[in-house]
Amino acid sequence: MKKIATATSQRAAQPELPGVAALDRSRGRSTLSPKRPSEDTSGLADVFPYYAGFAYDWARSLVAAQQLPAGAVVLDPWNGSGTTTLAAQHEGLNAIGIDRNPVANIVARLRIASFERHPSLTSSKGIPQGVSSAEGDPLAAWFDQKSIPRIRDWANHLPFLPPVESSLSYVALFRTVRALTEDFEGSNPTWVKRAKSEDELVSISASDFDSAVEREQEFLACRIYESPEVTRGPVQLATANSNALPLPAESIDLVLTSPPYLTRIDYAVAYTRELALLGVDISKDRSLRSALMGTTLIRGDAPIDFDMGSIAKLLISDVSSHASKASGGYYRKQAVQYLRDLLQGLDEVTRVTKPGGLLHLVVQDSYYKDVPVRLADICIEEAVLRGWSLVDSDPYPVRRTLTSLNKAARKYKKSEVVETVVTLRKA
């Protein structure tokens, strides 16, 4: 049986409100970085470290710097673990977070709900045993048949659309299963392996699993309860697609967001284990994987031609004409599909933002082989084509990228990769 990470109740050093002071106005940029430090605990980032999450202090300083009036609405259409919605909530603003991945929304719900009241925990005693079977369960990719029923008892016991307490129990379940299956994580943090043989399957007794989840719940409750009370604004979270935002036109004052990059990160694969707990088997049901932006699956309706600016067109042409295998086929289709998702998302952000509203977009440039993917420039050009004007563009160097982890990709010559915070104002 694998050892479960001990739950600690380290007190999170709650940041001083950085506010406007953190903005170095002479250089027009924040002195904080959008990159979340790996050991970050501010904004409860450690309760479930989400891939490519923002730094909470940075997001909060950016929201505070706008000095928006009470009642203003902040949107993140690619909300992930909800750093934007948490930052806006703490500034007393209205926040809306949209993400297509239900796992992200459960984590975001726990973070924003965290200061409301002392959370009540789910006791293993209240969960009937022996109700669930292991048959056809997606958890069979990592757990043996004897272990699955108790894990499934827990998951089935929690309502699918969690209120505050269930988010806590769900995240505790996520953390427990993650800790038990950590051997299936490779050097690429977004690629989770499956057991190749029965010997690799994890085995855990029902009572050990119960204790582990209860410990994780206590850890989360401590982390939440220790965090000081701060100003709260209303938050709405929805599992929806950024290319069809369930929002009225011109209803948003500020958008702070970071879409998936063109780096072949599959957010469904990255959260396969959590999705399995929610009953979604991505190895059989491809609908979620295929709907996510940046997916490595090519949809049946992959577009051939649509309106795009000159930088995006150049990228497609460089990818298509690259000498390496499948560049003119699969990789061209994937890049085109990605750009269409990005542009549809931008169309939607443009539709829902009020005239004069601001958009902060955090994007990372990357490489296809040795072809630079100038994502920040593509976003600026496309936003300008949609009536936005550029206010600022702040680059931050990125030290560790997926390309640096991928041996095959290292053979191509590349220069430093940057992440850019692009700020635009809608006309």
Ligand SMILES: C[S@@+](CC[C@H](N)C(=O)[O-])C[C@H]1O[C@@H](n2cnc3c(N)ncnc32)[C@H](O)[C@@H]1O
């Ligand atoms: C870079 S992450 C955002 C991280 C976030 N800033 C945070 O602090 O946690 C991008 C998010 O976009 C979501 N996403 C991907 N495709 C989407 C789509 N079509 N509609 C909505 N969200 C999508 C992914 O699930 C992922 O959570």
